[in-house]
Amino acid sequence: MAITTVGLDADDTLWHNETIFRLTQDRFRALMADYAEPEFLDARLAEVERRNLALYGYGVKGFTLSLIETAMDVTRGEPPGRMIADILAAGREMLSHPVEPLPGVPEALHELSQHYRLILITKGDLLHQEQKLAASGLGELFVGVEIVSEKDADTYDRVFSRHGTGPQQAAMCGNSLRSDVLPALEAGAWAAHIPYHLTWAHEHAEPPAGHPRFAELKSIGEFPGWVRGLG
Amino acid sequence: MAITTVGLDADDTLWHNETIFRLTQDRFRALMADYAEPEFLDARLAEVERRNLALYGYGVKGFTLSLIETAMDVTRGEPPGRMIADILAAGREMLSHPVEPLPGVPEALHELSQHYRLILITKGDLLHQEQKLAASGLGELFVGVEIVSEKDADTYDRVFSRHGTGPQQAAMCGNSLRSDVLPALEAGAWAAHIPYHLTWAHEHAEPPAGHPRFAELKSIGEFPGWVRGLG
Numbered sequence: 001m002a003i004t005t006v007g008l009d010a011d012d013t014l015w016h017n018e019t020i021f022r023l024t025q026d027r028f029r030a031l032m033a034d035y036a037e038p039e040f041l042d043a044r045l046a047e048v049e050r051r052n053l054a055l056y057g058y059g060v061k062g063f064t065l066s067l068i069e070t071a072m073d074v075t076r077g078e079p080p081g082r083m084i085a086d087i088l089a090a091g092r093e094m095l096s097h098p099v100e101p102l103p104g105v106p107e108a109l110h111e112l113s114q115h116y117r118l119i120l121i122t123k124g125d126l127l128h129q130e131q132k133l134a135a136s137g138l139g140e141l142f143v144g145v146e147i148v149s150e151k152d153a154d155t156y157d158r159v160f161s162r163h164g165t166g167p168q169q170a171a172m173c174g175n176s177l178r179s180d181v182l183p184a185l186e187a188g189a190w191a192a193h194i195p196y197h198l199t200w201a202h203e204h205a206e207p208p209a210g211h212p213r214f215a216e217l218k219s220i221g222e223f224p225g226w227v228r229g230l231g
Numbered sequence: 232m233a234i235t236t237v238g239l240d241a242d243d244t245l246w247h248n249e250t251i252f253r254l255t256q257d258r259f260r261a262l263m264a265d266y267a268e269p270e271f272l273d274a275r276l277a278e279v280e281r282r283n284l285a286l287y288g289y290g291v292k293g294f295t296l297s298l299i300e301t302a303m304d305v306t307r308g309e310p311p312g313r314m315i316a317d318i319l320a321a322g323r324e325m326l327s328h329p330v331e332p333l334p335g336v337p338e339a340l341h342e343l344s345q346h347y348r349l350i351l352i353t354k355g356d357l358l359h360q361e362q363k364l365a366a367s368g369l370g371e372l373f374v375g376v377e378i379v380s381e382k383d384a385d386t387y388d389r390v391f392s393r394h395g396t397g398p399q400q401a402a403m404c405g406n407s408l409r410s411d412v413l414p415a416l417e418a419g420a421w422a423a424h425i426p427y428h429l430t431w432a433h434e435h436a437e438p439p440a441g442h443p444r445f446a447e448l449k450s451i452g453e454f455p456g457w458v459r460g461l462g
Binding site: 052055056057061062064065068069072077078079081082084085088091092095096125126127128130147148149 | 283286287288292293295296299300303308309310312313315316319322323326327356357358359361378379380
């Protein structure tokens with residue numbers, strides 16, 4: 001069956017995201033240098049984030065709250081001077097960080113939008129994702145924008161049915177095997193993995209090597225050609 | 232034209248919300264009692280919230296971050312002992328607070344769902360609103376759930392067109408004149424205001440007295456009868 005609909009992940013597929021989290025985490029390490037070794041601090045933060053994920057979900061606001069909780073923990077409830085205010089400021093800067101499309105993204109999306117219905121499918125803070133899309137200048141290329149709390153097979157089934165002709169006639173692409181590729185394949189869609197140079201620990205998964213509807217691509221520039229060759 | 236679609240606000244229309252924010256704010260006043268008079272503290276918090284609204288949007292996580300920022304401010308960057316940890320805990324408790332439908336809500340929704348397509352239209356944290364809907368036991372009565380970053384006329388036009396037959400054949404109800412009533416009327420829908428006993432300062436507005444598609448109702452129990460009498 002011919003492909004009618006193309007889904008795209010946003011963070012680390014269309015623009016940088018994990019880099020900005022890592023830079024903030026570097027800044028957090030520097031802020032906490034008198035209290036904790038980097039490895040210890042990273043491990044505590046990862047533990048706090050994991051514990052809060054079910055309650056906070058994905059996004060900068062939950063991350064900022066987890067940074068503050070980790071700081072309270074590591075300073076035994078006595079954070080010095082401006083530490084907490086500095087963390088709040090770091091969170092606000094993440095939310096207002098400029099958005100620049102990754103190389104090749106505008107070209108690939110323009111090409112795809114001539115032939116397919118483009119849907120943005122992303123997790124994270126609702127308002128922040130909308131703001132990033134607006135700031136990217138890419139918003140008008142999408143016929144649908146779905147900001148979701150979790151990406152599972154049901155999500156892809158629902159989104160590709162709502163905005164297109166179902167998952168069997170849809171192709172997804174993103175940087176996360178766990179969120180973008182495996183559940184889209186499970187829903188019956190095609191899916192391409194385009195790695196970003198960093199992956200959040202929570203998103204690690206094994207590639208579905210040999211799956212008939214899966215491709216591993218080097219960059220988003222290869223994606224339109226791959227979609228054209230399908231079905 | 233006959234009504235086909237009914238939109239319902241969630242917080243303070245289907246279940247308590249502002250009460251939980253106010254209880255947390257009472258707790259915040261008690262935590263800060265050594266540093267600030269209640270009136271001064273409330274004014275500072277309102278100012279911080281207003282300043283952060285464009286960046287944080289609506290919801291508990293942004294509110295928690297604003298509480299922490301206010302605490303840093305009022306203690307001049309030297310919050311004692313467990314203050315920040317207590318605020319974090321208060322935020323987590325808001326996110327995991329049990330959800331109980333307001334009186335008359337299940338009956339009204341069951342009646343409406345037999346005749347109309349029900350759409351939940353709400354602001355707030357994406358994940359938290361989904362969790363509250365699941366916990367309310369009302370989720371199956373809705374054919375559509377739209378968690379949005381802002382409620383303006385475009386929002387209602389889009390949502391009632393996507394899930395129904397357009398705003399002209401839709402009726403909205405909610406506790407906020409500013410978010411639920413005025414923009415729905417502007418989009419061309421009918422709208423009923425059902426006051427909650429508390430209103431967040433940000434949501435205050437004047438009722439559109441005399442508007443031909445507006446009604447002021449005492450409780451949600453009156454809403455199904457009002458909708459039946461339309462068009």
